[in-house]
Every structure is written in C-alpha cells, then in structure tokens.
Amino acid sequence: MEKLIEMIEKLELENQLSLEEMPEIDLYMDQVIQLFENKFAASKRNEDEKVLTKTMINNYAKGKLFIPIKNKKYTKEHLILISLIYQLKGALSINDIKVTLEEMNKLVLEGDVDIKNFYQTFLQLSSENVEKFQDDIKIGADHVEEKLANLEGNSDYLQKMLLITSFVHMSNLYRRVAEKLVDEIIEEK
Structure with missing residues (x-):
C-alpha cells in the first residue's frame, strides 16, 4: 500500500497547464510544443x-478540433483548446x-463563451x-x-494483477459513460 501511495505521488496528478502559465502573447507552433513539453514532461511514461508534436497539432487543425489559426500563431484560446485535447485524448477517439x-x-468564435472561465x-x-x-x-x-x-500463490504478483485489472475496469467504466455523453451530443445535433 505504501508503494502504491508513493507511486501515485510521483505521477504529479495535479500537473495542469494553468491560465497564468499561458502567455498573453500569441505563440508559434514550436513555442506551443515547448510549453507543453516543459509542463507535461513528468507525465510521460x-x-x-x-x-x-507538429504532426499532432497539424492533424488537430486539419480535423478542426480547434478554432482556425491566424498568421501561424496560437492564441491563449488555442492553448486552452489544445490542453483540453491533451486531456481528452487519453480516453476518447x-x-x-x-x-x-x-x-x-x-461558441469561442462567436464570443458566446468565456473560455478562460470555463477552463x-x-x-x-x-x-x-x-x-x-x-x-x-x-x-x-x-x-x-x-x-x-482468499487466494493462494505469489501474493505480490496477484495483488498487482488485481489492482491493474480493477483500475482498468474502473477506467473503462468512466470512458464508456464519457462516450455515451458524446453520443448524446451527436443525437442532439
């Protein structure tokens, strides 16, 4: 149990890109990548x-996952949307x-949402x-x-196996609910 708690502490789960860490000036793609790499380096496996990567950002732009870029520069609104994509891509397609x-x-393009407040x-x-x-x-x-x-055998391995399967199962349950919410968005269109 102590090892597990120690492991969780090393994951830096509180690590998020705050609004204060996002510059007020527009950034070029390489600067955006550097900002995210610096912030989330500890989160990498x-x-x-x-x-x-540039490819990821280009694919997000081509796929219209965020608002159009102007003059090859990314605004704070872009950084917020890219940060949300970063969070979502761990569980959603x-x-x-x-x-x-x-x-x-x-809503962002029409000015009908305060995306900074939302974020x-x-x-x-x-x-x-x-x-x-x-x-x-x-x-x-x-x-x-x-x-x-209740089990016989290598208890250390079996404990890890039960923890892995249990955590993955919980993750799948949350992912499935998120997917159903996405389906509702599709149906509402």
Whole structure:
C-alpha cells in the first residue's frame, strides 16, 4: 500500500497547464510544443514519448478540433483548446474529441463563451478529482488486500494483477459513460 501511495505521488496528478502559465502573447507552433513539453514532461511514461508534436497539432487543425489559426500563431484560446485535447485524448477517439469540442469552438468564435472561465472551472474540477482519486485508490487497494487473503500463490504478483485489472475496469467504466455523453451530443445535433 505504501508503494502504491508513493507511486501515485510521483505521477504529479495535479500537473495542469494553468491560465497564468499561458502567455498573453500569441505563440508559434514550436513555442506551443515547448510549453507543453516543459509542463507535461513528468507525465510521460518514458523518455521517447512525446507530449505534443507538429504532426499532432497539424492533424488537430486539419480535423478542426480547434478554432482556425491566424498568421501561424496560437492564441491563449488555442492553448486552452489544445490542453483540453491533451486531456481528452487519453480516453476518447479523435472523432469523439472533435464532436465534443465542435460546439465549444463555435461558441469561442462567436464570443458566446468565456473560455478562460470555463477552463478555470475545468482546472478546479480536475483538482477535486485528484483528491477523490487518491481516496478511491486507497479504498481500492484495501479492498484488493482483503480479497487477496482468499487466494493462494505469489501474493505480490496477484495483488498487482488485481489492482491493474480493477483500475482498468474502473477506467473503462468512466470512458464508456464519457462516450455515451458524446453520443448524446451527436443525437442532439
């Protein structure tokens, strides 16, 4: 259990790109990539993994996942949308992300949403989610330990296996609900 808590602390789950960290001036693509790489480097699973690449940004732009770019520069609104894409792509398909952000992009272009306020609310919810997550991990680990008493064999391996399958199952449940919400957005069109 202590190892698990230590592992969670190393994940830097609170690591989010805040509005204050986003420059007020528009950025070129290389500067956007550098900003994201610097901020989320600790979130990478290994050194070879890239947080954001030119190809990713170009694909997001071509797929209309965010508002059009002007003069090859990215505004704070672009950075917010790219940050949301970064968060969403861990669980949703690119098509689902496009569907999810389509209305937001429209609202941003029309000036009908304060995207900075929306993003700040997202960051607050994310912070609260991290706290709930840490509590849930502890409860889940305790539950696995209780169930482990009924099993014979290499208890260290079996404990890890039960934790992995349990956490992945919970992740899948949340992903499925998110996908259903995306489906509702599609149906409402």
